[in-house]
Amino acid sequence: LARLLDEKLKAAGLDFDEIKTFATPRRLTAVVNGLPKRSPDVCDERKGPRVGAPDKAVEGFLKAAGLGSLDEAEIREDKKGDFYVALIEKPGRESADVIAEIVPEIVRTFPWPKAMRWGAGKLRWVRPLHSVLCLLDGKVVAFDIDGIESGKVTRGHRFMAPKDFAVKDFADYQAKLKKAFVILDGDVRAATILDAARARASEHGFGLVEDAGLLAENAGLTEWPVPLMGSFDEDFLSVPPEVLATSMKAHQKCFSVTKGDDLANRFVLVANLEAEDGGTAITQGNERVIAARLSDAKFFFDQDRKVSLETWVPKLKEITFHEKLGTQYERVQRVFRLARDLAPRVGADAEDAERAGILAKADLVSDMVGEFPELQGIMGRYYALDQKERPAVANAIADHYKPVGPSDEVPTAPVSIALALADKLDTLVGFWAIDEKPTGSKDPYALRRAALGVIRIVLENGVRLPLNDVIRPMLGQWRKSMPLQNERGESFGVPDSTGVRHSLLDFFADRLKVYLRDQGARHDLVDAVFALGGDDLLMIVRRVEALGRFLDTDDGANLLAGTKRAANILRIEEKKDKRAYDDAPDSKLLEAPEEKALAKAVDVVEKAAAKAVADEDFEAAMAAMA
Structure with a gap:
């Protein structure tokens, strides 16, 4: 949603500060901050043919630029001569008009993995679309999507606060949703689930098996999450704990619970409302389903063990x-x-x-x-x-x-x-x-x-x-x-x-x-x-690590500087002499005492470094060269 809005707003010439998006099982929300009242006027230049060009080229230019005659074009000059230029002015548009155009486009083309149609309409959406709320600076942006007119009205939790209510802006929208038992922000819902689930487990002397993926899934499935604790028969604890945890997670989206280091015959489920009976019926319903699923898992486990x-x-x-x-x-x-x-x-x-x-x-x-x-x-x-x-x-x-x-x-x-x-x-x-x-x-x-x-x-x-x-x-x-x-x-x-x-x-x-x-x-x-x-x-x-440690020392810095200098000198000489100096030194060519001393020192260092490398002591090899 954020990507689609970003692309279409920018394509319309509207800049903004940021886009925030929110999702619950029953609503998809976007808020755009810093949107101007209208897009800026734009003047585009279209380069045309040379002055004196054939009539067909001129006619094509006038048609493409929307000009009535060459009198409406400018003549400019470059190195190749004079040519025509059309100045095409595009006045800006009211942001409300742009929004009224792009939001229906986004809704109709939203890339759901699976979508459905309902009633006699042609709109495809992940679930039947009931209403569209769209405000700009507190005013309704009017448009229609398959008979659904935009407005300033929404509704709260499906069971706990199903009545419609009007909102003035995003802050009012978020606050009234919370009063209507809808936590809009998925991160807040996740934190609510985690804190309450930990508390449910702790108050009974258990520990919660935390699962980031399961937490995110439950946050996405609820608008007003209420963690509850249930239990299952201790006989199922003979089944491997990974099986129990996986079965409860896969089938009922429940968190496992531990007692010390072992899995306990408890679980934490996440309801989507505050039930009048404190969640007793919801918990019992989940316990019945989990008992059936764990019975299946125990059957699989027992059957598998009959075969080698x-x-x-x-x-x-x-x-x-x-x-x-x-x-x-x-x-x-x-x-x-x-x-x-x-x-x-x-x-x-x-x-x-x-x-x-x-x-x-x-x-x-x-x-x-x-x-x-x-x-x-x-x-x-x-x-x-x-x-x-x-x-x-x-x-x-x-x-x-x-x-x-x-x-x-x-x-x-x-x-x-x-x-x-x-x-x-x-x-x-x-x-x-x-x-x-x-x-x-x-x-x-x-x-x-x-x-x-x-x-x-x-x-x-x-x-x-x-x-x-x-x-x-x-x-x-x-x-x-x-x-x-x-x-x-x-x-x-x-x-x-x-x-x-x-x-x-x-x-x-x-x-x-x-x-x-x-x-x-x-x-x-x-x-x-x-x-x-x-x-x-x-x-x-190990070579990378040793090289990094060595180059952080004074000896390493000196060796690096000396190596660079020698390489630069060699490159200059090779360029001057038009040949590569990549052969081993020829001792017969050494004349000056300094040359012989240098060759001897290099030979000693080379042997010491080679031995250190053979011994896999890379720092000693570099130290020998330094």
């Missing part, structure tokens, strides 16, 4: 990962082998890594994950522990999807690290092999997130992982298995693996640059280190 994870693995053949990359079963075969190969690099047990890889996707065919896809991995862990798999294997099944966002923790257990890296690298190499890369803002397969996940896992766990050593054999395996056929029977193969590998390494480099800059690293230091090449992410970052 290993039994589900062959059923992954029925789930397509990508038409060119095969099924989830084929993917599991690649991932468990890669996890086994990566295990020694991260200090993990190879057998545990392989076992975790085999079972990692098995829960995708479970009833529970079919109902709640967001529980993938989490349910696999519970089922693995129930079937006496080793804890490291079970935890890796849950953790291998991490991190799922920039604020999510990375896996830290060795087996989990091996499996998480294998899963993400298989995704990246596979999509690069079929040339499905992110383009611009489009990243349908979340490949940027996968690359950032690899980077964070490597850096936060101090993992030495030269990417070339991993990616090269993976691409080799892809080439051996190609050409494959997609579901339409079309064959395809992997392009030149060297080009694919270099492209993927460049992608990692770009993602790492973004990550380091977000962490506060200087962009010039990042670029300088990347100019050296390399595919060991941990070593690249």
Whole structure:
């Protein structure tokens, strides 16, 4: 709404200070501050043909400019001679007239994901439109939208204050809405919900499980939010807490509640009114629905545990990962082998890594994950522990999807690290092999997130992982298995693996640059280190960190100044002599004692710096050069 108003007001020549928008389940509001009474007069110049141009060119110019004859045009001169200019004056318009024109346009063309029609009208809106309130400086801006005339009247809460009332301006509108049990500002509604929900939980000795997404959803579903506490049978606590919380959130938009570190058999719902009975009937209604939903969840959980994870693995053949990359079963075969190969690099047990890889996707065919896809991995862990798999294997099944966002923790257990890296690298190499890369803002397969996940896992766990050593054999395996056929029977193969590998390494480099800059690293230091090449992410970052620390010292500043001076001198000499001086020094050409002393000093420094770099002591290497 703000964007559409901004575009149309500016297109009409109306400047303003700001646009604020508000939304509730029953109203959409915009207030524009600093709007002038009218748009300014405008005089546009339209350049025409040369003086003496053919009649057709002149006639076209006069018609386009709206002139009756050349007497109404000016003659101006430039380097090429005289030409005609039309001065087209456009008088400003009253702001009220502009608003009366653009608001109906916005309403009729508003881009709802889903819209409906009602009655005999043609207007499409997310829900039937009842009224339009539009004021400018306290006066009604008159217009009509499919028989709905604009005015200064609105109404309050649907049940608690349904009567119409008139308003004078936005402040009056907001104040009267609040008296009519409507909190207009969504942020205020969210704060109201959070404070009251915490209070409901606290007064019964519980803690609220806060959820920003659920909070925003409830704020969007209510005009006068009233949190209430309900309960469910303690027998349901035998079901994993993630299942209970997800079921209550997905079906009833309820917050979970804890007692100490454990989930309690309580929940907080958000009603949209202050009920006469204090919310008893609303709470009881929600309790009945939640009892039914939790019964379903418990049934899924009990049924799933009757089948071993290993039994589900062959059923992954029925789930397509990508038409060119095969099924989830084929993917599991690649991932468990890669996890086994990566295990020694991260200090993990190879057998545990392989076992975790085999079972990692098995829960995708479970009833529970079919109902709640967001529980993938989490349910696999519970089922693995129930079937006496080793804890490291079970935890890796849950953790291998991490991190799922920039604020999510990375896996830290060795087996989990091996499996998480294998899963993400298989995704990246596979999509690069079929040339499905992110383009611009489009990243349908979340490949940027996968690359950032690899980077964070490597850096936060101090993992030495030269990417070339991993990616090269993976691409080799892809080439051996190609050409494959997609579901339409079309064959395809992997392009030149060297080009694919270099492209993927460049992608990692770009993602790492973004990550380091977000962490506060200087962009010039990042670029300088990347100019050296390399595919060991941990070593690249350590070089950037060491370079930053060193350049903050006096020795670092002196070395930088000396290097710049030497580079400038060399560039001048190369330009003068018309040749490049990039060969090693020739000791036979050294004559003056100063030249020989300098060459000897450079040789000593070079050896000391090379040894320090080999020992990965980058600060010592730079100190030797200083």
